[in-house]
Amino acid sequence: MKADIAFGQYYEGNSFLHRLDPRWKILFSIFYIVVIFLAKNVFAFALLVLSAILLIAVSRIPLRMILRGLKPLIFIIAFTAIINIFWLKGKTVLVDWWIIHIYLEGIINALLIVVRVVILVAGTSVLLTYTTTPLALTDGLERLLSPLAKIRLPVHEFSMMMTIALRFIPTLVEETEKIMNAQKARGADFSTGSLARRAKALIPILIPLFISAFRRAEELATAMECRCYTGGKGRTRMNILHSTWRDPAMCLALCALCAGVVLLNYFAPGYTLAM
DSSP: OGGGOOTTOOOOOOSTTTTSOHHHHHHHHHHHHHHHHHOOBHHHHHHHHHHHHHHHHHHTOOHHHHHHHHGGGHHHHHHHHHHHHHHOOOSSEEEEETTEEEEHHHHHHHHHHHHHHHHHHHHHIIIIITTSOHHHHHHHHHHHHGGGGGGTOOHHHHHHHHHHHHHHHHHHHHHHHHHHHHHHHTTOOSSSSOHHHHHHHTHHHHHHHHHHHHHHHHHHHHHHHHTTOOOSTTOOOSSOOOOOTHHHHHHHHHHHHHHHHHHHHHHSOSOBOOO
């Protein structure tokens, strides 16, 4: 299950995306998310699909790893698609039986929503978490938020907490899987019975999980204290962040993508996503 979680996973490599400045990559990810939500036309979504394919190809990350990262979101994606299919009305009726009314526009809208979610997760994971180490992500986030330190906000501590949380998501998921397997070996049943019964069956999982999480947090705090960690004040870095020609080149590529999406929204014929 640990391999199914995209957050906190880093795929070692030396691709174009791996060598981008983490400060730029954080900004690129935010900008890419904005561009994804700007898309409304079918052709604009096709351009986004092409951009995601190019990102995966450039990053040299195996496709099966990207697909495994989408597995935890299958239920959310399917639920969103079903809601759009059965609730969105249009002009072309495909199914009209009793209280079930399915329109062609609803199916197309559901497909576009699914494409948006998949691109959002896969694209941002490839652009940021899969190609950036947690340490580099911490340094980049801290440097971006450094102006806030002038008003005495704990920027370094905030960045450190974000990175630790990101790092320990896969660990806690793996710990949950181990506890569930141990409980199943003792005869626990998590898949049958009423909703209240299944919720009650999760209590033997939550208690040891919380205990394990607090124990890990205490061990981490002790290890940081033993290494004389005192926060960001006076701290030096082994690796200094530097921007290269790759960063403005990627910025120009994303600006061109944004311009293409906007132009296709207004001038390209085809179905427009219903909001």
